[in-house]
Amino acid sequence: MRALCWHGKGDIRYDTVPDPRIEDAEDCIVKVSSCAICGSDLHLMDGYIPFMERGDVLGHECMGEVVEVGKSANGLKVGDRVVVPFTITCGRCEQCRRGNYSVCENSNRNAALASKMFGHTTAGLFGYSHITGGYAGGQAEYVRVPFAANTVIKVPKTGMTDDQLLFLSDILPTGWQAAVHADIQPDDVVAVWGCGPVAQFCIKSAFILGAHTVIAIDRVPERLAMAREAGAITINFEEENVLERLKDLTGGRGPDKCIEAVGMESHAGLGSLEGALGLYDKAKATLFQETERPAALREAIYACRPGGIVSVPGVYGGMADKIPLGSMMNKGLTIRTGQTHVRRFAEDLLRRIEEGQIDPTFVITHRLHLSEGPEAYHTFRDKKDGCIKVVLSPN
Structure with missing residues (x-):
């Protein structure tokens, strides 16, 4: 598949990388329909977040369609339309039960590294360095979602556009x-x-x-x-x-x-x-x-x-x-x-979007193909062309 990858400070590339696959029974694979560049992605681009490795797939704001489901990803099925929050949440640790999803105790597979840096581990994050698990991000054609049933947000298949729903992932x-x-x-x-x-x-x-x-x-x-x-x-x-x-x-x-x-x-x-x-x-x-x-x-x-x-x-x-x-x-x-406890607010915010109280699309200034992502990173960072928010489509 094709994806946006980090290759060093200021060096973002549109690469061919291996397709994600089911690695655990609780995983699912999502075919990405829309993704976005976040301001915190620029901290990666500018070299301020440590523990990035060349070739890491970027991105933590994405949504799409479930195309493969692990046997223990209960409640999910192929064809479900989902938003993928940037935080990976197991749903069963003490912090998740308290609603503190961004400090999930089980989702960061590099917990020891995070503990050395922060004193305790925090949740695994998509596309945000190896201190948060080294998970491939969603600025790609497909993304693997661990702890899928507790991580993704199911959204209506029809009646609402990606632009209305995508930002439930983070901002x-x-x-x-x-x-x-x-x-x-x-x-x-x-x-x-x-x-x-x-x-x-x-x-x-x-x-x-x-x-x-x-x-x-x-x-x-x-x-x-x-x-x-x-x-x-x-x-x-x-x-x-x-x-x-x-x-x-x-x-x-x-x-x-x-x-x-x-x-x-x-x-x-x-x-x-x-x-x-x-x-x-x-x-x-x-x-x-x-x-x-x-x-x-x-x-x-x-x-x-x-x-x-x-x-x-x-x-x-x-x-x-x-x-x-x-x-x-x-x-x-x-x-x-703190990082955002996305799942804590997701249902309420989805309702507010459905009722028209919030229209998240107002921040979008640029819609581009994923292949234009490397240039879009620079446009966004340098605030050129009136750029406030970039939405990318792999298709």
Whole structure:
């Protein structure tokens, strides 16, 4: 089959690779009808996530049709239309029973490696390095799904397009979880760092959950425009000092809730302190003395109103420096983060899509064939051609 594969920093190729096969009785094989490039895929492309190997198949947002089923994949059959969440979940460990699917105790086949890195293992993830299991991803014609019955989301065969359903795999529930973690109240001012695809769903979710005001922070005109269309007030961090502007917009109090939807490759904005720390982060990352550039996280902690919540869907992979722990502790902030527990929210979000409360298609700017994926990675990363979200089709 054909697939998008990682061959080193900045080197994504459209390769021929072996077809996946059933390896365990709980597996299924899905013929991919649609897949997407996620912002966190760019961390792989840019070399920030460790333990990638040349030839690894990329991608953790996909959906399609079940074409083969292991004998113990109960409840699944050939012909089922499914969305494949990025997290692989066994469904029976203590964490899965608690609904904490992204920290499944059984699905990461490289659990020992993850434990050395994080202190404990986390769930296996599709197409996201060998620290999360080394599973082949879904930017391919076919994908093998372990623990299939507990991992995939069955969706209607007709009446809904792939574009409406595909983002149940990651970015829609990720944005939703980030807003849920913020415990939004009716009079809350919510600030969202970033206006990429996940952040756009954070903004939508915050309004649905009752936020009074949402303020969105970015520097890309097309992304800021999309946030304004959703009803957010916007700040361009290259033109305004974010901390000062947030104080102006909140009467000096600061946002009640802050959502950091940027992650490890954030850029510093205006302001002498943040500019200096941004250069520090970049220098240390270049010298491999730090794996993150946490400018957005740092700013969210400083900005948040005392007693507030900082919710972090942005991806981090290793060690970060210059985190303002004093600000966090003395202001009594609550920090909530984590990979998304997709299955926890899937049924509710599917219902909201069916009822028209959420139309996830608004973020899509580019639809391309899978073979155009390598160029699309660069277009997305470099924010060229107004690119916000790329959907790929293998067919």
